[in-house]
Amino acid sequence: MLATAVIAPAGALAQTRFHQCQHPVKTGVEVYDLHNITPRSACPVALALFAWEGSSPARIRALYGCQRPKPEAAGYPFLRLHRFRGYRLSLTVPNKEFKMTKGSHSFEVTGTDFPLNCT
Numbered sequence: 001m002l003a004t005a006v007i008a009p010a011g012a013l014a015q016t017r018f019h020q021c022q023h024p025v026k027t028g029v030e031v032y033d034l035h036n037i038t039p040r041s042a043c044p045v046a047l048a049l050f051a052w053e054g055s056s057p058a059r060i061r062a063l064y065g066c067q068r069p070k071p072e073a074a075g076y077p078f079l080r081l082h083r084f085r086g087y088r089l090s091l092t093v094p095n096k097e098f099k100m101t102k103g104s105h106s107f108e109v110t111g112t113d114f115p116l117n118c119t
Helices: 002-014 039-054 057-063
Strands: 030-035 064-067 076-079 087-091 098-102 105-110
Touching: 030 039, 039 057, 039 098, 039 105, 057 064, 076 087
Parallel strands: none
Antiparallel strands: 030 105, 064 076, 087 098, 098 105
């Protein structure tokens, strides 16, 4: 019984399906952990956010900041921007993975700029 409890979380994590938003891959943006949404609907908004953020350093600063316990230490990201094209933006707890939610639709984003990096 204990073996089943230990194996189940690893199995669930291994089943997470990542969907590349471009073929061939150019940006590395992927969506995963989709709820009530298809990759075809999630990818355009994920790619739009990636393009918006990457268009200038000021937009990177507008999207997120870093809390640093010491100036020379790696920090923890926090969001400054909480909405994008009707989607609520958040960071999951405890892993700080980037999540987009609109009503009952949600998905997480990974790729070149995600998860957010505070090194």
